[in-house]
Amino acid sequence: MNTNAGGRSAVSADTALSLAELGRIALADTPLEQVLERVAVLARDTIPGADEVSVTLLVNERPRTAAFTGTLALELDERQYRNGFGPCMDAGRGGETLFIADMATETRWPDYTPGAAACGATSSLSVPLPVQEHIIGALNIYATTPDAFDERAGELGTLFAGYAGVAVANAHLYASTAELAEGMRAAMASRAVIEQAKGVLMAEHGCTAEQAFTQLTRMSQNANRKLREVAAAVVARTRRE
The missing domain is CATH 1.10.10.10 (Winged helix-like DNA-binding domain superfamily/Winged helix DNA-binding domain)
Incomplete structure (x- = not known):
């Protein structure tokens, strides 16, 4: 059976298992952060090339990391928050999936990518959450190898971002403050x-x-x-x- 660099099972098998586990989460009875943490872990373990994953939520243009799988993902998120922009925030705001093939050669975010590379991140994939009633955000997928993500990774990222969006919508169903x-x-x-x-x-x-x-x-x-x-x-x- 094929495995990826982290020793995980082939993508198709991982995806089936991850979807089955997502389907078992009782959204109505589980705190939002706990759901998003599970989504992030399953995304990390399923998306080929992923080393760490986080979920950014923006309310009133104020970003926060609602879930993360490791300190690298949190540090990369917070670097973008300090600047006020970056791929994860721009993906959430613009509704576009954004790939960074190599932090060393990326030119779109010159105030972010050199620091990200110094932290050990080499490539990333930022997928917007579907627009919900109260909030926007993005699923942030980071890798320590260049050019880690392909079209298939983008498709899987969209799948997990969609589930995170459902969780966000459910969590705020009765919280229309x-x-x-x-x-x-x-x-x-x-x-x-x-x-x-x-x-x-x-x-x-x-x-x-x-x-x-x-x-x-x-x-x-x-x-x-x-x-x-x-x-x-x-x-x-x-x-x-």
């Missing part, structure tokens, strides 16, 4: 303006949605501003013109 409601309004407004800015750049440069989003992230890093602020500036410029 004013703060959470305001957080969702802010999150949706942020994502909406990013989509508008992507449309502007696609029209101006004849590029794809993915290329437009990459251009936005580079503009964000070059200006040292949050992604939503850069997107709002692009939209405002177009309206003035």
Whole structure:
């Protein structure tokens, strides 16, 4: 039987076992953090190339790591929070899956990737959680080898991110507080303006949605501003013109 570098079973077998275990979690009776911790562990053990996994949640643009499998994942998350941007936050805000093949050559987040590489991370995969009623976020998958993630890893990441999103929605089903409601309004407004800015750049440069989003992230890093602020500036410029 094939195994990956960590000695885990073939992906198809791992996936079946992980899905079976996810299905046994009683969402209504299990605290959110406990569910997300289990999702993170199963994602780490199932996604080929993954060494550590975390889950970022954003409420009112305030990020926090709700679950993590090891200190490396937590340190990498917090480095992005201190900057106010990074692949995990940009994935959650923009609704785009973001791959970093090699921290040493990545140019989209120059204030983040050198420090991440110094910590021992070499590549990463950031998958947005499906938009829920009160909150947005991302599943963050880190590797200590370059080019660790392929399209299959992205598909599996989307699967686990979807389950984490269900857990978040369930946890907040009866907790529609004013703060959470305001957080969702802010999150949706942020994502909406990013989509508008992507449309502007696609029209101006004849590029794809993915290329437009990459251009936005580079503009964000070059200006040292949050992604939503850069997107709002692009939209405002177009309206003035």
